[in-house]
Amino acid sequence: MGIKKSYEEINARIRAGRAVVVTAEEVIEMTKEKGVKATAKDVDVVTTGTFGPMCSSGAFLNFGHAEPPIKMGKILLNNVNGYGGLAAVDTYIGATEPSIDRGIEYGGAHVICDLVARKAVRLKATSGGTDCYPRKEIDTYITLDDLNEAYLFNPRNCYQNYAAAVNTSDRTLYTYMGVLKPRMGNINYSTAGELSPLLKDPHLRTIGIGTRIFLGGAPGYVAWQGTQFVTEKPRNDKGIPLAPAATLAVIGDLKKMSPAYLQPAVYEKYGTSLFVGIGIPIPVLDEDLLANLAVENKDIHTNIVDYSVPSRSRPVLARCSYAELRSGEITLEGKRIKTAPLTSLHKARQIAAEVKRWVQEGFTLQEPVAHFPKVAALNPLAIKPKGGV
Amino acid sequence: MAKINIDQEKCVHCGACTAVCNSAALRLGGDGCTLTFDENRCADCGSCVKACPLRAIKVSTAVRWLYA
Numbered sequence: 360m361g362i363k364k365s366y367e368e369i370n371a372r373i374r375a376g377r378a379v380v381v382t383a384e385e386v387i388e389m390t391k392e393k394g395v396k397a398t399a400k401d402v403d404v405v406t407t408g409t410f411g412p413m414c415s416s417g418a419f420l421n422f423g424h425a426e427p428p429i430k431m432g433k434i435l436l437n438n439v440n441g442y443g444g445l446a447a448v449d450t451y452i453g454a455t456e457p458s459i460d461r462g463i464e465y466g467g468a469h470v471i472c473d474l475v476a477r478k479a480v481r482l483k484a485t486s487g488g489t490d491c492y493p494r495k496e497i498d499t500y501i502t503l504d505d506l507n508e509a510y511l512f513n514p515r516n517c518y519q520n521y522a523a524a525v526n527t528s529d530r531t532l533y534t535y536m537g538v539l540k541p542r543m544g545n546i547n548y549s550t551a552g553e554l555s556p557l558l559k560d561p562h563l564r565t566i567g568i569g570t571r572i573f574l575g576g577a578p579g580y581v582a583w584q585g586t587q588f589v590t591e592k593p594r595n596d597k598g599i600p601l602a603p604a605a606t607l608a609v610i611g612d613l614k615k616m617s618p619a620y621l622q623p624a625v626y627e628k629y630g631t632s633l634f635v636g637i638g639i640p641i642p643v644l645d646e647d648l649l650a651n652l653a654v655e656n657k658d659i660h661t662n663i664v665d666y667s668v669p670s671r672s673r674p675v676l677a678r679c680s681y682a683e684l685r686s687g688e689i690t691l692e693g694k695r696i697k698t699a700p701l702t703s704l705h706k707a708r709q710i711a712a713e714v715k716r717w718v719q720e721g722f723t724l725q726e727p728v729a730h731f732p733k734v735a736a737l738n739p740l741a742i743k744p745k746g747g748v
Numbered sequence: 749m750a751k752i753n754i755d756q757e758k759c760v761h762c763g764a765c766t767a768v769c770n771s772a773a774l775r776l777g778g779d780g781c782t783l784t785f786d787e788n789r790c791a792d793c794g795s796c797v798k799a800c801p802l803r804a805i806k807v808s809t810a811v812r813w814l815y816a
Contacts (some may be wrong), residue, residue, distance in 0.1 A: 402782075412762075702762065
């Protein structure tokens with residue numbers, strides 16, 4: 360009879376301090392030594408982690424009311440635009456928003472991280488003024504502790520796989536995948552591979568709405584499927600999608616986050632982004648799940664895509680494993696090409712270890728309150744004439 | 749003489765700088781998969797400075813003075 364464990368059983372062991380918790384790298388070695396069945400019996404929770412640039416990130420902030428109050432319309436935080444269409448004193452600041460004075464060198468991600476670092480941020484806002492909100496402008500300084508609420512809400516994080524990037528043209532490309540040198544001078548890729556949360560539960564059996572996670576150093580939640588979420592992509596023999604597939608929308612209390620796990624980034628001639636640390640503890644419910652958790656970089660594959668083609672559908676030049684990408688060099692079309700990650704494996708390991716410590720100290724697992732839908736494909740944005748719907 | 753300085757407080761060891769380092773002076777490696785810099789290999793091209801998304805790499809003061 361196969362191994363079966365419930366969330367209740369695993370959480371009871373966590374509360375009693377008896378749960379066996381290992382990281383996604385440790386479980387690989389254990390499974391090689393003991394096999395799937397014995398490891399599934401012995402291990403209760405496997406912790407994952409990733410730390411990479413996740414552009415689709417941002418934060419909701421509530422400033423509180425001034426005396427007399429203002430209904431903020433145009434909002435600037437350290438000269439970065441915040442959204443002004445959320446009633447009087449709420450805003451959403453997006454990570455990729457550039458500042459009006461320093462451009463991409465200081466953007467929304469920097470504002471978010473300055474707040475987390477407890478630095479003062481200049482708030483300027485203007486309004487037309489109303490009878491109930493008579494003030495027309497405000498210029499002040501805020502800190503994270505001054506705000507009523509501040510929560511990170513990232514619409515699309517934690518991609519389940521992502522294509523590696525190469526450039527076959529004769530000019531250097533500056534992209535969100537970093538600098539791509541001409542004539543296939545380098546290949547950049549973005550994943551924590553065998554540590555990455557959605558690659559270790561490829562069918563999303565334990566990750567859904569309500570899953571409790573590590574987000575930026577604090578407890579957070581999966582709020583929804585991320586934007587551009589797709590499940591029906593071609594998969595390899597381990598069941599892992601071969602192209603970008605599932606994503607997560609995540610939420611957490613910015614006031615509890617740490618600068619160590621949330622850092623602003625600038626990609627030359629592209630824009631600002633935010634390095635986000637995410638870790639997900641995955642319960643070992645049965646042997647099938649353990650087999651997924653024990654998958655190695657050599658069993659996870661992605662496509663190498665030519666970014667020099669200015670199209671939504673860029674040509675795939677080859678397919679390779681993350682073990683090959685991690686080796687530092689790949690041979691493509693007879694040429695040895697250097698590979699480089701954009702995700703920090705060093706920090707991903709720290710996160711998986713931190714989540715392991717959390718669970719050992721009593722961080723229980725939340726069964727999804729709802730599972731994600733199956734999504735066959737993304738809708739493209741068609742360019743239509745007026746009335747051409 | 750080190751030609752660049754890496755701010756260890758800012759560096760997250762992502763590896764973006766290694767992609768543009770033709771001389772392999774910057775590498776990710778070791779058990780911790782951390783960034784290492786071999787100043788003897790550095791070609792002083794400066795490509796890594798702007799490739800670093802954390803803005804953790806600066807040309808060292810001495811080199812800036814030489815080229816001023």
